[in-house]
Amino acid sequence: MSSPxxxxxxxxxxxxxxxxxxxxxxxxxxxxxxxxVGITAFAAQALGDVVNLRLPEVGTWVEAGExxxxxxxxxxxxxxxxxxSGRVLEVNTVLADDPGVVNAAPYTGGWLFRLRVENIAGxxxxxxxxxxxxxxxxxxx
Numbered sequence: 001m002s003s004p005x006x007x008x009x010x011x012x013x014x015x016x017x018x019x020x021x022x023x024x025x026x027x028x029x030x031x032x033x034x035x036x037v038g039i040t041a042f043a044a045q046a047l048g049d050v051v052n053l054r055l056p057e058v059g060t061w062v063e064a065g066e067x068x069x070x071x072x073x074x075x076x077x078x079x080x081x082x083x084x085s086g087r088v089l090e091v092n093t094v095l096a097d098d099p100g101v102v103n104a105a106p107y108t109g110g111w112l113f114r115l116r117v118e119n120i121a122g123x124x125x126x127x128x129x130x131x132x133x134x135x136x137x138x139x140x141x
Contacts, residue, residue: 014041015130016107020083020123022065023132027107028083030117035084038111039071039102042133047073050102055080055091055113062088064121069112071102083123086115 019027025043028035044050052072062068062082069080091113095101102110124132 015126015133017126019107019126020120021126021129021132022081022083022123024079024081026081026083028120028123030084030120033117034089034114035086035117035120036111036114037083038106039080040129041106042136043078044103044106044110047071047076047078047103049074050099053080053095053099053102053112055095056082056088058088058091060088062086062115064119080112082115083120084115084117085119085121086117088113088115090114 015021016027019029021027021040025040025046026037027040028037039047050071050073054070056062056068060068062085064082064085066082067079068082071078071080092109092111094109095112102112104110
């Protein structure tokens with residue numbers, strides 16, 4: 001996935017340990033039954049410059065593992081998949097005017113939406129996600 005114009009994809013050292021991850025490169029953190037959701041630095045770097053987002057609407061129900069939006073970059077369009085089931089409480093409105101925040105700060109200001117969690121299906125630990133990323137890059141250490 002890396003090119004001569006882009007630095008190599010992030011290593012396991014840049015994967016925050018307090019988050020949970022999906023096979024589709026979304027992250028979530030749950031606090032008192034509410035989850036904040038975003039895409040990982042690995043996904044943001046692989047996509048390139050994010051230029052448009054279609055996020056789920058506030059009040060809608062999203063189902064774990066199901067498509068709930070879309071992320072467009074200059075070179076690709078990627079589906080956004082819910083890492084948990086629940087009702088969307090909030091979307092990051094900053095991203096409407098500046099979607100590049102997803103690339104610049106995927107684990108902080110680039111979060112995508114928040115939901116009231118009813119069910120989390122198959123979330124990966126940081127170590128399991130790091131192994132998945134290494135495998136995706138062809139690095140089978």
